[in-house]
Amino acid sequence: MVDRLERLVNLVIALRETRRPLTVDQINQRVAGYQGERDSAWRRMFERDKADLRALGIPLETEKLDRFDETLGYRIDPKDYDLSPIALDPTELTALALSVQLTGLADEAAPALDKLAVDANLVGEQRVQQRVPLELGMDAPNRAVLTDALLAKQRVRFAYRSVAQTATAATATTRLVEPHALLHWRGRWYLRGVDVDKAAERTFRLDRIDGEVRPTGDPGVVDVPDVPPDPAEVVPGATGEPIDAVVDADEATAWQVARRSSGAGVPAPDRDGAGVPAPDGGGAGSWRRFTIRTWDPDELIGWLLTLGPGVRLVGPDPVRNRLVEHLDQILAEPVPVAEHPSGAPS
Template sequence: MASSAPSTGAAAAARGARRTERLLNLVIALSATRRWLTKEQIRTAVPQYADCATTVAFERMFERDKEDLRELGVPLETGGEDPLFGDEAGYRIDRDAYALPEINFTPAELAVLSLASRVWQQASLAGPATRALVKLRSLGVEPDETSLVGLEPRVRTSEPAFDPLYAATRDRAPVSFTYRRAGGEAATRRVEPWAIVSWHGRWYLVGHDRDRDAPRVFRLSRVSSAVKRIGRPGSYEVPADLDPREVVAGTVGERTTRRARLLVRTGSALAVRRRAVSVRPVPARAAERGPDAAAGTGDGSGEGTGEDVVELDVADVEVSADELAGYGDAVLVLDPPELREAVLRRLRGAAGAGTGAAGTGGGAA
């Protein structure tokens, strides 16, 4: 019986995913038109209903789905074009009651929305994240994609354990995996996943270690085997007062930082600006004397040049260089020299392994 638990849990998760997709398609079909849709029209419009072998099976499934939508607060209406003539009952969603109000976001909020969609670009939420952005665009909200190009390499994750651990966290399903500790020792761990957190460029799992009967933190890059489910979804509870970032910070600890200075084009690199210690516009008269002079006199006086001196704390030079290099000529690294050189090294590689032009480009990042 124990060996069948993981497969049973996976089957339940798959059924839940199919049900969610079916309900989403039903909502789209019923809200895409002002007309009343008959059951037969709905059966044709929603692909998942085609799997029903008989009309009776379809009607049972449709009745359950209607109740589910109403429980979720979706304003599902029943009616017909002309009840006086006994037309077949139809269904639709009251779009005025269901529609979102006018939405306005600040540039920083749009940056977060776009970043969130990129976090899941290669994970299990890729479809829903993309659809969410499509819905926002349909309302006239346009996320700032260009300002986040430099973040894309950092929010993708190449750890094979990420997807199965994220799914187990979502489903509250206990798992087992082989974990290699910092000293090189590997052992099988049985864990109830609570949350997955990104901390200083690395992904960590926070959960309850069953063998040690205590909360533990696991770096995903040290998971050296396939992740296996060892229990049913929903078989444990996540502590209500859990702050996963605080747990990771207390376990992994803070990293030593150094101050970096950047010359940033106004309106660009929003994610960098959000983490900045200070942002100062560059006066035109200072810019005429070169980047170093501009960086030293950015006091906000005089006519601006369209550039700002941005100061922020950097914990890992190589990780920060990965991010800053993606902004191209919108960001110029002034110091520290190690960060400037790390960014230049990436740009030279992208330009063709150290061409003369890349070597004299001034360190744009």
């Protein structure tokens, strides 16, 4: 059974989306909540629903089907019903983002704020193209092999780079691991298990594994815990001390940074103490400085890179150095060349 509110919503959607007026028969056949025998009770219900919609200010129109058909139908003209686009300038968007943050609903409101930015033409084609595509999906290399090893209770061997080895480009170390769980934490996959050579439990990031994971030994030899560990307790840095990162943002990007900041921000100074001019020639003071508290510097760096040239990471130095490492890796990767249908590079 469809309740009254759902029935009214279904009716509004049907009449808003139709190009030609819908007759009573068509409403009876197509709209959930109105199907059934068209007796006097049905007719009274429909008349009451029409009156309620009009009382709510919804422009429900009665029109002829066309100039050759005198039959009447019902329709809601989108031009009369839809709200006009909301145009907020960057300062207003930043204030709104900070206000939402105070409610504790910043994550839930993020899609709506993004939509407002698009409506305000603050996320144009050029800015989108400049973003670095570092969004991490739900999949990761070797996850299928590790899942099979977990199910088979079998050891695995792989080459792994720790944080220090990654930073210094040192040779990866071969690890023999008894897998206990695959964990997903803040956009990354981790393997939790026993490092056999060190006889201790360790957590390994899947994106730091070099090459392929190879199952080794007999199945059924690994004692897999019944309850997987909490990622917040075993992922490195998840329970560490928070880091306060200082980020400068231009006028068009400030609202996005403000969503995660611990304050309203201040005008960003340059070396002489004056406001930082915008890259497009804007006046001093168009950039603002924010402080963002994070427990995961890599996640913060990945997010900042998606914002493109509209942000600058000021500090602290260890986080800046990690950002430089990320950028060096991106610049070192070859850029694919698209081919023209004729076969020539475009």
